[in-house]
Amino acid sequence: MSITTLLMTSILIFVALGISKSQKIHLEKEMVIGIIRAIVQLSLIGLVLTYIFEIDNRIVTTVILMLMVYNASRVATKRGKNKEELKKVAFFSIFAGTAIPMSVLIITGAIEYVPSQVIPVSGMVIGNAMVALGLTFKQLHDNFTSNFYEIEIKLALGATERVASIHLIRDSIRTGMQPIVDSMQTLGIVQLPGMMTGLILAGQSPVLAIKYQIMVTFMLLSAVAITTSIGAFATYRKYFTEEKQVKRI
């Protein structure tokens, strides 16, 4: 795609701005800022990625991946309470949720540990893990707040913290995993995912694109399952005191 063609597609921006203006949605300013940010951020990351792909250094690649995990853990906890405490859990959960499936992909030879392959694939994993973990944390907090009395009754019956709240932990994990499970069920019917679309647009055969997409689906499913499970099980204890009392946060 040429720059001219890209510029011509920008006419679509004015469609959105026109709707916002005529319907008094008052999003014009945010839209313009969003568009500028998207162009600047993507251009910068394009330059950075070009440089990283060129130097092809494993240490630099690993540092980039760690930075991505760190940023994702900050975003996943931004709406929760006790952010500092949650950030450590979030970092470890997303790290494990990324490292395990990525290791499987590398060991099985599906991808190589080179920046041009590891960074974009990890980006997909980390992004999905981040969203799932944010949902899990929120659901866990809502569950503990709305089921406070039930947990206390169970503790009074001599239940451990885990036994008293296991159904709430499981519900939180389920909530975190639900979007990826739902999207799996509509793959190919409702949506053609970004990676598959990208490969097809880049001239690869649909068969190869589908193979990669199936691999990505497996990877995302395991990443989200690992991240949400570790996140929920590592977090639920903060809702209890050392004396096995449930506390309001």
Add this chain to the structure above:
Amino acid sequence: MLLFEMRNISVKINNTNIIKNLSLTIRKGEFINIIGPSGSGKSTLLRLFNRLSSISSGEIYYCGKNLNETNPISLRKEVGYVFQKPYLFGEKAKENLEYPLSIHNIYLEKDYIFNMLRQLNLEQDILEKDCENLSGGEQQRICLLRTLMLKPKVLLLDEITSSLDPVNTKIVEEFIVNIYNEFDVTIVLVTHNIQQAKRMGKRTIFLEKGEILEDAETNSYFTGNKKEQINRFFDK
């Protein structure tokens, strides 16, 4: 035998003294009422016995052992607590009776449960009913039974009849008295109702602003000269 001993305990929540320098002993086999106006610290005091709440200072001993050194889980198995507001979890009523048994790996004879249900004026088929279809009175009776599944040595009852009508209150009161007479159990009952206290425990502790104003035989509250505060409470 001394079951509980509280030595100069205080409870402070959000910089407010709920319990102030309180000392108290409870002997095995006693049936004690704790009465007092709202906010006097009755429920907080009750929650301390099975570590649902914690003391800010002082010491509590259970069977001669510092409560802080006991495992809260085994303590709560022995020291049962029934809450003021009836709350059943799960779908069917029976899940509530199965829960304490399953978490402690206890097998209980069905006859024990059926006998309890009979005493509580409940039919056996209530176990198969959906919790949400039970009346408040039925729910509270199941809550009481849920705690009794563990055959606790101590039964802590926190205003358990406050949301019940007179008929259900009478059933629950008679049941508790039967339990006390039939089993080797110590009971501590928190109540707002002085007439209920008269019908229930032999010893009554009057609490106001986190302090014990009176600790005497229940009958003496109706015959002896009482402090002004207690009379005011009675007048209500």
